Amino acid sequence: MEDRSHKVLLALVMLFLFAVIVLQYVCPGTECQLLRLRALSPAAAADPYRAEDETPARFVPRFNFSAGDLLRRVDFNIKGDDLIVFLHIQKTGGTTFGRHLVRNIQLEQPCECRAGQKKCTCHRPGKRETWLFSRFSTGWSCGLHADWTELTNCVPSVVDSKKEVRLRPSRNFYYITILRDPVSRYLSEWRHVQRGATWKASLHVCDGRSPTTEELPSCYTGDDWSGCSLQEFMDCPYNLANNRQVRMLSDLSLVGCYNLSVMPEEQRNKVLLDSAKENLKRMAFFGLTEFQRKTQYLFEKTFNMNFISPFTQYNSTRASSVEIDEQTQQRIEALNFLDMELYDYAKDLFLQRYQYMRQKEHQEARRKRQEQRKILRAKQAHLREQGENSSSTDYLGNVERWR
Numbered sequence: 001m002e003d004r005s006h007k008v009l010l011a012l013v014m015l016f017l018f019a020v021i022v023l024q025y026v027c028p029g030t031e032c033q034l035l036r037l038r039a040l041s042p043a044a045a046a047d048p049y050r051a052e053d054e055t056p057a058r059f060v061p062r063f064n065f066s067a068g069d070l071l072r073r074v075d076f077n078i079k080g081d082d083l084i085v086f087l088h089i090q091k092t093g094g095t096t097f098g099r100h101l102v103r104n105i106q107l108e109q110p111c112e113c114r115a116g117q118k119k120c121t122c123h124r125p126g127k128r129e130t131w132l133f134s135r136f137s138t139g140w141s142c143g144l145h146a147d148w149t150e151l152t153n154c155v156p157s158v159v160d161s162k163k164e165v166r167l168r169p170s171r172n173f174y175y176i177t178i179l180r181d182p183v184s185r186y187l188s189e190w191r192h193v194q195r196g197a198t199w200k201a202s203l204h205v206c207d208g209r210s211p212t213t214e215e216l217p218s219c220y221t222g223d224d225w226s227g228c229s230l231q232e233f234m235d236c237p238y239n240l241a242n243n244r245q246v247r248m249l250s251d252l253s254l255v256g257c258y259n260l261s262v263m264p265e266e267q268r269n270k271v272l273l274d275s276a277k278e279n280l281k282r283m284a285f286f287g288l289t290e291f292q293r294k295t296q297y298l299f300e301k302t303f304n305m306n307f308i309s310p311f312t313q314y315n316s317t318r319a320s321s322v323e324i325d326e327q328t329q330q331r332i333e334a335l336n337f338l339d340m341e342l343y344d345y346a347k348d349l350f351l352q353r354y355q356y357m358r359q360k361e362h363q364e365a366r367r368k369r370q371e372q373r374k375i376l377r378a379k380q381a382h383l384r385e386q387g388e389n390s391s392s393t394d395y396l397g398n399v400e401r402w403r
Helices: 002-026 030-040 094-103 148-159 182-194 230-235 244-249 265-282 292-303 326-335 337-402
Strands: 083-087 173-179 285-288
Touching (some): 083 094, 083 148, 148 173, 182 244, 182 337, 230 326, 244 337, 265 337, 285 292, 285 337
């Protein structure tokens, strides 16, 4: 019985080797070499961008976007005056992404990061001027976790504050951000606040001023809200954790900033959501916490800048360790109904952009292969022609000798 099994195994090995030899004979080109490598190494054939999440192999879009909305390739001139501005929304994985920006990008002049210091120096090649406006490069220069309204009004003046207005360069400001599933983000913020975080240093500047205590009351009376229960966190009507992503991505001046009496609540919500969607769509880049490798891929394609090490997908977080029942889940979703709608929109746009860019990449690779085949065929035809000419010359020479 054992001898028979050995014979079967030997037959299978011989069959495999025969198949490889036949494949090499039938298809000796580079493409088939890749096929042989994939056949010998199945793991190499796996798509590293699909393995990170549970995205279906065939993504079905829900929203209609133009080719201009999907194609994101900016001509970022790091040696010129262009500036990347990172809008860091709390508890979206922005700290991890921010560190990637200053420590993990292949640059002619890498950012200088010293041990024990949070900020890094990210100068342009040959200049003492930064190309990156973020927490880990310039610090909170426009306020702690400044939102879209604050950054768009603050960044230009901060960057060129030492120059006269007429001498300020005409810059391209490329805004980027990271979003996260609203329920996970909300739970993560609650756990952070529970440990003593307050973000009291945030300015919330809009139309030139910060909100009054009547416009933006506090959820707690002490120094912080440490130890608060999830129920207490959800019950505060002034909690900025509610729909934080929409608020931080929208133009608050369109709704009277933090003055809730300017327009009806339903109208205010619609204006904020529409503004957040439009600003997000027009940003140079945005990523999603739940799709780390795809986020890396789209950033690299958008800015033509490559990261040194691949991003890592961490599915185990403080938020994921919180067990909530279905009723609490629904309550959090209701409190963040604008963020839920924005995230659905963002996820659809993000995956469509990824799919579109991958298709473009494959089309470009196919075009290059076709060009290579065309050149190869031309060379082969030229060699055949030379061979035929040489044979004809030899024949005529022999005829002359025979005479």
